[in-house]
Amino acid sequence: MERRWLWLLAAALLVIAAAWLVRIPESAAPIARPEVEMPRQLRPAERQRMLSRLTPAVTDAGPRRTEVRDPMLAALSAGGAGSGMVLEVNALRNSPLGELLLRCLAEREGRGNALEALQRMGIDPLRDIDRVGFTEHGIVVSGDFRRANWEGLLGSATGEPYGDRGQITAVDPRAQGGNTLVATRWGDSLLHLGDSEEDGRRVLDAVEGRGPAPQPLLTPEQTYGELYGVVSGPDLARTLGGNEPWATALLEAASRVEVHLDARRDVALVADVSGEDGRKLEDLGKTLGGALAMARVQARAGGDDEAAELLSFARVSPAQGKALSLEVALPLEVVAKRLAFCRGGSDAGGP
Amino acid sequence: MISIVVALDLLREAAARRWFLALALALTGLLILIVTSLRLEVVDGALAATRLFGQPLYHQIQPADVALRPVFLVASQVVFWGGLCFGVLGCADFGPALLSPGRIEYLLSLPVRRWELLLGTFLGVLALALAGAVYASAGLVLVLGAKTGVWTGWPVVSSVLAAVAFGSVYAGMLAVTVWVRSAALSAATGASLVLLGLLATHRVALLEVMGRGVGRTLFAGLTAVVPPLGKLADAAGALASSAPLAPGGLVRLLAGTLAFAAALLALAAWRFERRDF
Numbered sequence: 351m352e353r354r355w356l357w358l359l360a361a362a363l364l365v366i367a368a369a370w371l372v373r374i375p376e377s378a379a380p381i382a383r384p385e386v387e388m389p390r391q392l393r394p395a396e397r398q399r400m401l402s403r404l405t406p407a408v409t410d411a412g413p414r415r416t417e418v419r420d421p422m423l424a425a426l427s428a429g430g431a432g433s434g435m436v437l438e439v440n441a442l443r444n445s446p447l448g449e450l451l452l453r454c455l456a457e458r459e460g461r462g463n464a465l466e467a468l469q470r471m472g473i474d475p476l477r478d479i480d481r482v483g484f485t486e487h488g489i490v491v492s493g494d495f496r497r498a499n500w501e502g503l504l505g506s507a508t509g510e511p512y513g514d515r516g517q518i519t520a521v522d523p524r525a526q527g528g529n530t531l532v533a534t535r536w537g538d539s540l541l542h543l544g545d546s547e548e549d550g551r552r553v554l555d556a557v558e559g560r561g562p563a564p565q566p567l568l569t570p571e572q573t574y575g576e577l578y579g580v581v582s583g584p585d586l587a588r589t590l591g592g593n594e595p596w597a598t599a600l601l602e603a604a605s606r607v608e609v610h611l612d613a614r615r616d617v618a619l620v621a622d623v624s625g626e627d628g629r630k631l632e633d634l635g636k637t638l639g640g641a642l643a644m645a646r647v648q649a650r651a652g653g654d655d656e657a658a659e660l661l662s663f664a665r666v667s668p669a670q671g672k673a674l675s676l677e678v679a680l681p682l683e684v685v686a687k688r689l690a691f692c693r694g695g696s697d698a699g700g701p
Numbered sequence: 702m703i704s705i706v707v708a709l710d711l712l713r714e715a716a717a718r719r720w721f722l723a724l725a726l727a728l729t730g731l732l733i734l735i736v737t738s739l740r741l742e743v744v745d746g747a748l749a750a751t752r753l754f755g756q757p758l759y760h761q762i763q764p765a766d767v768a769l770r771p772v773f774l775v776a777s778q779v780v781f782w783g784g785l786c787f788g789v790l791g792c793a794d795f796g797p798a799l800l801s802p803g804r805i806e807y808l809l810s811l812p813v814r815r816w817e818l819l820l821g822t823f824l825g826v827l828a829l830a831l832a833g834a835v836y837a838s839a840g841l842v843l844v845l846g847a848k849t850g851v852w853t854g855w856p857v858v859s860s861v862l863a864a865v866a867f868g869s870v871y872a873g874m875l876a877v878t879v880w881v882r883s884a885a886l887s888a889a890t891g892a893s894l895v896l897l898g899l900l901a902t903h904r905v906a907l908l909e910v911m912g913r914g915v916g917r918t919l920f921a922g923l924t925a926v927v928p929p930l931g932k933l934a935d936a937a938g939a940l941a942s943s944a945p946l947a948p949g950g951l952v953r954l955l956a957g958t959l960a961f962a963a964a965l966l967a968l969a970a971w972r973f974e975r976r977d978f
Contacts, residue, residue, distance in 0.1 A: 357816075357971035364964030369926045371957030372901075639762030640745025646764055647746060666762035668750075 386663045386679040388618050389575035389610040399441075400570045420570050421540050421557045422481055422492045427564040428556035429549060431485035433586075434567045435579030435609070439479045440493075442576050447613045472499040485567070486585070488544030490553070495538045504533050510547075516554035518547050575610035575620075582606055583625075596634075596641040603630035616660060617680045624673040635674045639666045642678065656681050703813050707821020708828060711795060715829050720791045724833060732840040741765075741848045748849065765849040770942040773856045776841050777941035780834050781863040781934045787833075788867045789874070789891035792826050796878030796887055805978050816970040823868070823875055823966060830867045834860035838941075859941035862955070866933045869958045870894045872965035879969045879976065900924055902931025928958040 392400060404418040426434045473479065479493040500519075501507040509519030512534075521531040534542040534550030542553045555561050567580060581589070583605040600607075603625045612618040625631045646661035660679040667675040715721045740752040748768040751758040760768070799805065799822050808818055838860035846852045870891050877890040900907060901924040911917040936951050938944070 354971055354974040357967045357974065361964045361967035361971060364960045364967060365926050368928070368957045368960035368964055371953050371960055372928050373925075635762050636742075636744045636747070636749040639747035639749055639764075643746035643764040662764060662767045664763065665767075666747075668759065668762055 386616070386618050386660065387612065388620050388663075388677050388679075389578075389612040390620060392571065392574045396574045400573050403573075404570060417559075417563075419557075419559065420573070421536065422483055422490060423566065423568050423570065423573070424556040424559075424564075425490045425536075425540060425542055425553045426483045426485050427567045428552040429485075429487045430564060431487055431567050432582035432584070433580060434483060434485040435577065435581070436481055436483040436568070436573070438576045438578075439482055442613060445576070445613055445615075447617065472497060472502070484579075487549050487552075488542055491541045491543070492539060495535075495541060498538070500535070509533070509535065512551055513554045513558045513560065516550075516558070518550040518554075520547065572608070572610075576613045577611040578609060580606060580608045594641070596637045599630070599634040599637040603627060603634040618663075619676075619678045619680070621676040621678075622673060623676065626672060628672055631672065631674050632668065635666045635668045638676055642666070703817045704821035704824055707813070707818055708825035711822055711825030712828060714795075714798070715825075718791075721829070721833075724787065724791070725836075728833070728837050728840065732844055735841070735844050739844075739848065741845075743849050746850070766851045766853070766943070769845060769849065769851055770944075772845065773841075773853070773859075774938045774942040776838060777856060777859040777863070777937045778934060780837050780860050781866065781937050784830060784834050784860075784863045785867055785870060785895055785930070788826075788830050789870065789888055789895065792829070792871060793874060793888035793891065794884040795822060795826055796875045797882045797884045800878065800882045800978075809978060815973045819875065819879075819966060819969055819973055823872060823962075826871050826875075827864060827868045830871075831861065831864040834863045853943065855943055856941040859937040862933055862937040862940065865955060865958055866898075866928070866930055866937075869928050869962040869965075870898070872962040872969070876965045876969035876972070879972045894927065895930060897923060897927045898930030898933075901927045902929040904929070926961060926964075928954070928961050933958065 400420070403420045403422070405421060406418050422436065426436070473491075473493070473495060478495060478497065479491055481490075481492045483490040483492075504519040504521055506519055509517035512518050515537040517535045519533045519535070521533055530545070532544050532547050532550050534544065534553055536542075536554060536557050540557065542550060544550060544553070556564050568578070572578060583601070586604060586607055587601045600623070604623045605626055606624045608622040608624075610620045623631065623634065625634075642661060642664040646658050646664070649655075649657040649661055657680065660681055663677065663679040665677050667677075738754045740755075741748060742750040743765050746764055746766075747762055748760075748765040749762050751760060799808075799818065809815070835857055838856045842853060842856050873894045874887040874891045878887045900920075904921075904924045907924075908917065908921055911920065933954060936946060936954060939946050940951075
């Protein structure tokens with residue numbers, strides 16, 4: 351065979367090889383970077399849930415208000431609470447993070463006894479409870495309490511009637527010399543655990559629509575995510591308490607932080623921080639951005655590529671006026687380790 | 702070795718052309734503009750603020766390497782597609798110049814094999830494309846690295862993909878030139894191959910919507926062998942922006958592209974060997 355025909359043969363073979371090589375199977379196609387959906391607004395299912403929770407005011411005495419309300423949000427707003435967080439227990443039922451968060455929040459608020467009491471009274475937190483809310487005025491629990499053994503827990507099947515559907519019961523003094531626990535029921539769907547009967551009456555007034563409407567802590571449109579709420583500046587200072595630069599900057603700049611957390615799989619957190627001093631907020635944004643970048647570097651250096659990848663989604667939208675927004679995504683394992691103090695673990699509080 | 706000498710000769714010829722001088726000056730000017738006009742404030746590894754020509758640019762504060770990902774992604778696409786377009790126009794004349802009357806007879810009188818002439822021309826153009834792509838991307842990496850402390854070599858690797866993609870296109874241009882000595886036809890062939898490469902990227906979807914017939918068969922045959930340039934561009938973008946890539950996929954794509962280029966060069970060599978001058 352002449353040499354020049356070898357070129358033609360080589361060309362034919364190479365074309366066949368090229369055709370085979372460039373047909374890449376799907377499994378070897380480029381992998382898309384994982385997407386993390388940040389909780390920024392009501393998802394369709396959450397909107398349905400929000401609408402189903404709205405009920406009209408039921409009071410038959412005093413000045414009437416005609417608007418519909420979410421009883422849980424009304425109860426949280428009672429007493430002019432400046433901070434409040436709501437955990438969507440029902441939505442987190444199948445989430446491994448749910449129970450841990452519930453216990454942790456109770457532990458932080460020093461109300462662990464109240465949750466244990468709930469279990470003793472026949473209320474399964476993972477089955478009967480819809481939401482748990484926390485404010486400085488107590489814990490508000492919503493759900494289906496028709497099976498609850500009120501007498502067993504509160505010492506009486508009925509309490510002091512108040513309003514249309516309310517009952518207020520003073521329970522035994524708390525262990526270790528605590529104050530009296532006052533349980534306030536609204537029908538079989540809402541329970542408030544507080545320190546005073548006055549708190550209970552305020553909650554029932556707010557839920558049943560008596561008197562002037564309290565300043566809402568959260569509106570129904572803000573009930574997205576599995577954990578959401580607002581924290582005031584002073585409460586934030588008490589909760590953080592650390593001396594890390596970002597915590598200090600946060601305390602100095604933030605007067606109010608609105609938090610929404612999606613914990614269905616990994617944890618996606620959105621925190622909208624507002625403050626009075628735009629310059630301090632700008633500095634806070636830079637400090638938070640730097641802290642998140644450093645955390646990502648540390649995760650990568652520690653070989654935790656998943657955490658590093660998720661932390662690459664962390665971002666701070668800089669202050670436009672008097673607000674800034676923080677977005678963070680974390681793998682479940684990292685969050686669980688961070689909350690290990692709830693289990694009394696030795697790694698509690700680690701990074 | 703002789704092919705290298707031919708390639709170096711082509712590079713000397715390119716250096717004398719205004720097109721390539723203009724490209725080098727434009728790239729250098731762009732890099733100098735970025736150096737002098739862009740101010741980046743980095744706090745603990747996060748890109749906290751940006752000023753362009755003294756005006757603040759509002760963007761989210763995030764790790765500097767993450768913030769630069771879209772910049773490198775866009776740069777890689779500019780280098781890839783811009784390089785292809787410039788290369789098709791700027792290099793269309795090298796093949797016809799090689800075969801111009803008087804020059805080809807002189808070259809063939811030297812102790813040089815014909816395929817070495819072809820390979821040398823191809824390698825020279827490939828080196829030219831590689832130099833342009835690497836200069837642009839490495840320059841950007843150096844400038845942004847000096848300003849942010851983020852040092853990454855992936856955009857430079859990505860630019861190599863752009864050069865390889867252009868190599869497959871130029872092999873077709875050179876092969877056509879061996880049949881018909883025309884710079885215009887060479888450029889048209891390059892443009893057609895770029896278009897075919899784009900169509901090959903979406904081959905399956907396009908075949909699904911095409912009715913059965915000769916046109917569909919022809920399209921299926923052509924796009925079966927032409928490298929899917931869109932996928933190569935995606936891979937280049939993924940590399941530049943540190944996005945995940947499936948292991949093996951890029952290697953196959955590169956090998957297929959190189960095989961396609963080699964096939965066209967072999968075809969050109971077959972024709973060149975039997976052509977009289």
